[in-house]
Amino acid sequence: MAKFLVTTSKGLENLLEQELTSFGISEIKLSVSCVWIEASLEQAYRICYMSRLANRVLLELAVGPCKDKKDLYAITQQVDWPMQFKDSASLSVDFNGVTQTLRNTQFSAQVVKDAIVDQFNDEIGRRPDVSRQNADIKIQGRLIKQQAHIFIDLSGQSLHQRGYRIDAGRAPLKENLAAAVVMRSGWLDDPNVPLVDYFCGSGTLLIEAAQMARKIPAQRERRSWGFDKWLGHNHKQFSAIKDEYDSLIESDKPLKIFGFDNNHHELKTARQNAMDALVDDCIHFETADARYKLLGLKSENGQVISNPPYGERLADQIETANLYLDFAQNIKRQHGGWRLTLITSSVDQLRLLKLQADKKYKVRNATLDCVIANYQIEATDDQKVREGIATEFQNRLKKNFKQVSKLARKADTDCYRVYDADLPNYNVAIDIYQDHLVIQEYAAPKNIALEKTQARLQDVLITAPWVLDMDPNKVSLKVRQRQKGSQQYTKRDERGEFIVVNENKAQFYVNLYDYLDTGLFLDHRDMRALIQKESQDKKVLNLFSYTCSVSVHAVLGGATQVTSVDLSKKYLEWGERNFELNNIKTAWHQFVAMDGIEYLRRNREKFDLIFIDPPSFSNSKKLDHDFDVQRDHLAMLEMAKKQLNPGGTIYFSNNLRSFKLDEAGLAEAGLVAKDLSKQTLPFDFKRRANIRQVFKLSEKTA
Incomplete structure (x- = not known):
């Protein structure tokens, strides 16, 4: 008997133990992502x-207490290496684990390699x-609890690679994890x-299931092993084992399937x-949408098994959430009484199935933490599944839309806000841009659990x-x-x-x-x-103009010239494109x-x-100074006053909620301020009256 370390994916240790027991192995000790055995x-x-769950089978050759390079070298040299393989074989060394003195795994691997080749020399x-690359003999060293273990890898290439999967597809699921899903399904x-798999992708789940059902060995197609050049290899014994299992196919x-x-x-x-994989005769593949596909198979019992899309990107979450909801309804209509097993990293999406999980198992697929979940499918014909989700939010949104859409038509605009955190549990703003929606999630208070805020946002994405x-x-x-600074203008995507949207006889490009x-x-x-109403025959300056929407309205209102800065x-x-969209000649206006x-x-013109x-605040790298609207607004407005023609007007707006206008300072500068914040607040922002402040400034008359 010898000591082996059999590695696997995290979360499969218990299943691997059961599999090893079926091979007659009784001395088993579980660890994280691996199992120790005497065999x-x-x-x-x-x-x-035969293992469908293991990654590697490592035969332990030496072990001992290890503090430093000297100990590691000595432990490696305990092995009679020329008795393990010939010098004509190529060698590779991998290493896992660190100590206070052995902190670099590449260095430790080099120490092990040196000990081996020195002995040969x-x-x-x-x-x-x-x-x-493709070494004949693979040696692995591991530091575990201050002990160094030296192994020879008998498997060679990882055992999760069966050899039938040339192309893994868009969302690869490791074969041993796929096998575990099938096993957990029952x-x-x-x-x-x-x-049935409604998201079969490259077919891994179904192929693993078919091979197991037909008792096809996991490594039947493998042609090279880590023990091929190992001198301890018993060719006759291994051939007999292959023949034994092949005869059971x-x-x-x-x-x-x-x-x-x-x-x-x-x-x-x-x-x-x-x-x-030699199972194409028993698997029927067909192009179909998981939300609507009707199988037409009458069977009281059956199994649905899938690895549905994860929706890792923010933009994918909306589509994925709706997909889970509709998929669940589809299988409930067809497969009442069947079993369902899913593997997913989108754990929060599972609640959209509206099913109670019998069992959940945590696993790891590459770098993703996932869950394998088992369900009993409950039959239903309900076609209005979304009606039962976030009903309070839905009712408020319906009410708002009925009222606000009428006001939008009256205001001659097809872009407006229809919901703005009206309910504390649904802390989002929802804007309509023609037939598009923009949903903005406000940052949740720290005392609310992340899982709860994610679930509520998901409800909004589904129902809105x-x-x-x-x-x-x-x-x-x-x-x-x-x-902070220019973060609000930072690019988020690359679409x-x-x-084009419409507003008060103007058109604008929006992204x-x-x-x-x-x-x-x-x-x-x-x-x-x-601004449009007051711009007739005037020379206008639009400072911090962004995409020049105010400038467009000024020109449409009859401004003689508009300078956008x-x-x-x-x-x-972008602003120039908006001008062109409204048939305004950009040559007649300035863009600075x-x-x-x-x-x-610097300016010497008058407006x-x-x-x-x-x-509110800016510290752009393009500038040698920062800007704080509370601190700097008085100096800014004093400079602007100097550039006004007699009888001119300044409109000053900002969205700092805590802003306090320096009226005393303005009075000293000869400016009179009139608060227009309420007067200029649009119909769809009445629920957030403090969203910004607007002031009309004019020169004090004698």
């Missing part, structure tokens, strides 16, 4: 050839070649019942993989498009929280999609996906209308890429109307 070489061969005067207890065993996916390329891969009768694929999700802000501040709608060339170019404060310092909407 014969014959039993080790059985693991190598000393004893036979020759040394094996060291190769990192289908193998009665493989005569149907097995039930290649004609009838199976009812169905795989569906909406990706043609994935299905082509799945069919090829099944053919290479449904309530408003909009396409879920036209929903943009953003996270709105306190921004580059623009749509709903690439930035936190869309290019049009909806809360400035009435302010823009006021912004530090960002990108947004000024400069900081607003710096422009006021009849100046609109200033600065950020």
Whole structure:
């Protein structure tokens, strides 16, 4: 008997223990992602050839207390290496684990390698070649609880690689983890019942299931092993074990296995993989949508097993949430009484199934923490599943939309806010841009659990498009929280999609996906209308102009010339496109890429109307100074006053909630302020009256 370390994926240790017991092994000790066993070489061969859960089978050759390089070298030299393999074989060394003195695994691997090749040089005067790729002999060292263990890897290439999967597809599931999902499902207890995967991808789950049902050895197609050049290898014994298991294969065993996916390329891969795995005759693959596919198979018992999309990207979460909901309804309509087993890393999505899990098992798929969950499918014909989700939110959204949509038509706009954190449990803002939705999640208080806020957001993502009768694929999700400097303008995506929206006889390009802000501040709608009304025959300055929407309204209102100033060339170019969209000749107007404060310092022109909407705070790398609207607004407005024609007007806006206008300082500067915050607050922002402040400033008359 010898000591082996059998490695596996995290979460599969208990299943691996059961599998090893079936090979007659009784001395088993579980650890994280591995199992220690006392076994014969014959039993080790059985693991190598038949295990569907193991990654590697490591034979321990030496072990001992290890504090430093000297100890590691000595422990490695305890092995008679020329008795393990010939010098003509190539060698590689991997190492895991660190101590206070052995902190670098590459260094430790080098120590082990040196100990091996030094022994070869000393004893036979020759040394094996060291190769990192496709080495004949793979040695592994591990530091575990101050002990160094030296192993030879009998498996060679990881055992999770069966050899049938040339293309893993878009969301690869390791074969041994796929086998674990099948085992956890219980289908193998009665493989005569149907097995269905509605998200089959490259077919791994179904292929593993078919091979296990037909007793096909996991490594039947493997042609090279880690023990091929090992001098302890018993060729005759291993060949006998292969013949024994190959004779048990039930290649004609009838199976009812169905795989569906909406990706043609994935299905082509799945069919090829099944053919290479010798199970293509018992798996029916078909292009279909998991939300609507009707199997048409009458069976009281059966198993649905799937690895559905995870929705890792923020933009994918909306689609994934709706997919889970509709998929669950589809299988409930068809497969009442069947069993369902899913593996997913989107644990929060599982609640959308509206099923109570019998068992959940935590596992790891590569770097993703996942859950294998088992359910009993409860039959239902309910077609209105979304009605029962977040009913309080739905009712408020319906009520708001009925009222606000009428006011939007009256205001001649097709972009407006329909919900703004009206209910504390649903802390989001929802804006309509024609047939698109922008959902902004406000940062939740720290005392609310992340899982709860995620669940509530998910409810919003599912129900809002449904309530408003909009396409879920036209929903943009953003996270709105306190921004510093120019963070609010930081690019979020790379879609580059623009749509045209209408407002008070003007048109604007908006980008709903690439930035936190869309290019049009909806809360400035009435302010823009006021600027349009007051711009007739005036020379206008739009400071911190962003995408120049105020400038467009000024021109449409009859301004003789408009100067738009912004530090960002990108947004000024966007502004010029807005001018062209409204048939305004850009050559008649000025677009200045400069900081607003710096422009006021340098400018010598005079204006009849100046609109200033600065950020609350800015520390752009393009500037040698920062800007704080509370600290700097008086100096800024004093400079702006110097550039007013007699009788001119300054409109000053900002969105700092705590802002206090320095009225005394303005009075000394000869300016009179009138608060227009309420007067310019649009109909759809009445619920947040403190969202920004607006002041009309004019020169004090004698």
